[in-house]
Amino acid sequence: PALFRRKDYRPFPWLVPEVAMDFALGLERTDVTTVLRVARNPAAEHADTIRLNGDEIEPAGVWVDDEPASDWRMDGGDLIIPLSGDAHDIRVDTVVAPSANTKLMGLYASDGMLCTQCESEGFRRITFFPDRPDVLSTYRVRMAGPKAQFPVLLCNGNLEAEGAGEGDHHFAEWHDPWPKPSYLFALVAGQLVANSDSFTTMSGREVALNIWVRDGDLPRTGHAMESLKKSMRWDEEVFGREYDLDLFNVVAVSDFNMGAMENKGLNVFNTKYVLADEDTATDGDFDGIEGVIAHEYFHNWSGNRVTCRDWFQLSLKEGFTVLRDQLFSQDMGSAPVKRIEDVRVLRGVQFPEDSGPLAHPIRPDSYKEISNFYTSTIYNKGAEVIRMMRTMAGEQRFRQGTDLYFERHDGEAATCEDFVRAMEDGAGLDLGQFRLWYEQAGTPRVIARLEHDGTTAKVHLSQEVPATPGQPHKRPMPIPLKLALFDRDTYERGEEQLVVLDEAQKTIAFGGFAETPVLSINRGFSAPVTIAREASRDDLVFLAARDDDPFARYEALQELVVRQLKDAVEGKLDSEARDKGELAIGDALSAVLADGNLDDSMRGELLLLPSEGYIAETLAVADPARIHAERRGLRAVLGRMLEAEFVALHDRASAVPFSLDAEARGARKVKAQALVYLADGNPERSAEMAFAQYQGADNMTDRQSALMVLTGLDGVERTNALIDFYNRYQGNALVIDKWFALQASSMHPHCLEHVKALAGHRDFTLKNPNRVRSLYMAFAANPHAFHAADGEGYRMIANLILALDPINPQTASRFVPPLGRWRRIEPGRSALMREQLERLAAADLSRDTAEQVSRSLG
Ligand code: HT7
Ligand code: ZN
Secondary structure (H helix, E strand, O other): OOEEEEOOOOOOOEEEEEEEEEEEEEOEEEEEEEEEEEEEEEOOOOEEEEEEEOOOOOOOEEEEEEEEEOOEEEOOOOOEEEEOOEEEEEEEEEOOOOOHHHOOOOEEEEEEEEEOOOOOOOOOHHHOOOOOOOOOOOEEEEEEOOOOOOOEEOOOOOOEEEOOOOOOEEEEEEEEEEOOHHHHHOOOEEEEEEEEEEEOOOOOOEEEEEEOOOOHHHHHHHHHHHHHHHHHHHHHHHHHOOOOOOEEEEEEEEEOOEEEEOOOOOOEEEHHHHHOOOOOHHHHHHHHHHHHHHHHHHHHHOOOOOOOOOOHHHHHHHHHHHHHHHHHHHHHHHHHHHHHHHHHHHHHHHHHHHHHOOOOOOOOOOOOOOHHHEEEEEEHHHHHHHHHHHHHHHHHHHHHHHHHHHHHHHHEOOOOHHHHHHHHHHHOOOOOOHHHHHHHHOOOOEEEEEEEEEEEEEEEEEEEEEOOOOEOOOOOOEEEEEEEEEOOOOOOOOEEEEEEEOOOEEEEOOOOOOOOOEEEOOHHOOOOEEEOOOHHHHHHHHHHHHHHHHHHHHHHHHHHHHHHHHHHOOOOOHHHHHHHHHHHHHHHHHHHHHOOOOHHHHHHHHOOOHHHHHHOOOOOOOOOHHHHHHHHOOOOOOOOHHHHHHHHHHHHHHHOOOOOOHHHHHHHHHHHHHHHHHHHHOHHHHHHHHHHHHHHHHOHHHHHHHHHHHOOOOOOHHHHHHHHHHHHHOHHHHHHHHHHHHHHHHOOOOOHHHHHHOOOOOOOOOHHHHHHHHHHHHHHHHHHOOOOOHHHHHHHHHHHHHHHHOOOHHHHHHOHHHHHHHHHEEEHHHHHHHHHHHHHHOOOOOOHHHHHHHHHHO
16 A cells, blocks of 8 residues: 655645535435536646545546536546646536445444544545545535435534425535535434534624434433533633634534544534433543543634644644643643543553554654554644643743634644744744654653752753654654752752753752752653653652642652562562562552542542553563552552551542532542452452442442442452343443443453453444444453463454454554554563464455554564
């Protein structure tokens, strides 16, 4: 397959200012007529043909300026039409089969309704078109179909006409006045009902809001609607962005490859990110909905009004929009907790990506299949890169930068370079060297050493940027580090400083310290780097107890645990050192449990042990079985050491009545944590408590956390709770997804066999991405099961990829990265992982999966 290169970008030779489409809708067959008004692009090279992209479609007729054309030809999937004049009308008819479209790209059927997914290259599966983000057009769309089957007909923009058609048919005509790229096109037709509301924008315009769902789901749309209204207000207040149509529609569909899609005026969502009530959704689900609703809404400016010139610029819209949704969620709840959660995602997913065979810069240089680049690097590291600009500029100047960016590029297809330039001009930053963050892959490593002499403390900083595929040598990056020094005796903190480490090494001196102070570094996680600091265990205990930066406090605790587990895994601990370390961690956690100044939500973060994946990431080569055993062993020790405290915490938190407010949510979080520690420390007691919690639960958060603990244990409580949960929620797809996921991510020693059996369950299907992810993604992220010593976990994932690839290549290819970690795993398992990748490489794979497999082996 072809390799697309960023440097090969050329403007499209034709402008397409207007598009008119006509859809005769049917689940089995939909007829599409598309008329493009085209004109020569004065900014591009002359061409005597036009290339219209197509994928798995054929032209049923081609007309140029109302005359049937016969001189067209196909080049692969693309349609090439000779054009001699400066402006033409091109009509192309196509026929598509939505029910047969299992890839869920283009026009497809889901639960009897029709819907579309066009980003990034799905529009070409509906009609022939220059399917690239720099071709912007206004769209006029007529859609018609049987009224009983498709009573609701939706498209982008404003509804201009609707009425009865022939026989039992009806029609609707939509017009979107905002020029947009084809990837933002959307159409939905089906039996839907709406939760309707309205929003008055800052300039006083009334916007009708609808969240469209299946009939029975209406009672679970309230949170999504509230989230939408909050997002609209927040974007006005914080970024000065106002909504620009009279209508904003959101549709929930149950078959969807990703989380949601920001189509202009018609967002399409995975039901998972719309539907919630306390009986069926956890607190985490509620947060997910708020964040994703905000994210898609914010795209209306960062993505739609200003779009991307080409897909290499994907992080321009995704990184920026993730930052915007993160800041929004920080403002809606606890900012420090949200920051810790975001960093956990970054470290759990992006750092491994950045240190593995799939590492790429946030602005990649090449790709074979763009769908493979909707990565944590593009999204989460992209957000961190813009966050660093904000940290360096300060909030106010950052806003001046974003204002200038929107003003300069409104209605355009822009580049990452345009964003950086707007930041330089608007925020007054010099980002010359900072551009390296767009070019270089890999997570920089900062080494910090503190030296004390007389009354001066010197912080010696140095950096290393690791080699990544295709980038053996790196230049030093500008790394903004917030740091502070604490007086060891008085506990007083010196002023926080922002130091930009922009060379290989730098030393910063601080006066006025009679004794060696304690260094707090990368406060607030000011830069997406790893830190190696020469801090003693006492220093970490000090920071874990009193650092006033919540992230730094969390970080100190994490480091304390990571060091202990690393040493244990590497066999460096004799029994005395082990005991000492466990005691220090136990004391630190005990202090967290007793600290009356902490809210429970933050307490829950501090209690969370670093994940097995994160510990593995700190080791050059990891033995997953040893990491698992040591981590669980430590949790068992802590569970026993602090048993009384955890039981008391569970009792106290259980007395808080259900509500969605922060206090009650915090209580549910620590309640779950207490059970998890007790499950390893005293399994019988934990099983009893968990079963009681399960039975008494009046909300999904408590029910799920209890079931999670029970699923990892053996006994009749486990069996009974799983049966009860299934029976109670049978027919509710999103909750049955949880039922699958809980078992696939369980600590049970027979988890792998359970997953095998669940794959044959009558509710399991490869056709629904949520269901596939709930079973197999949960499994692949469950180290003790996935890394079974005989390689059975790897074989199972490879089998899944082979079975899923012909059905849904986008979803299949997302299962390759877990196998791609083979270089960082101990030799026995590493060989078994590689064996499965080679087995995949020998198969006839989609472009998506083939690219990921070959990069993973490469
Ligand atoms: N911009 C959206 C990306 C997306 C997508 C990409 C490929 C295939 C299917 C997809 N569905 C949605 C989502 C977002 O980041 O907002
Ligand atoms: Zn997005």
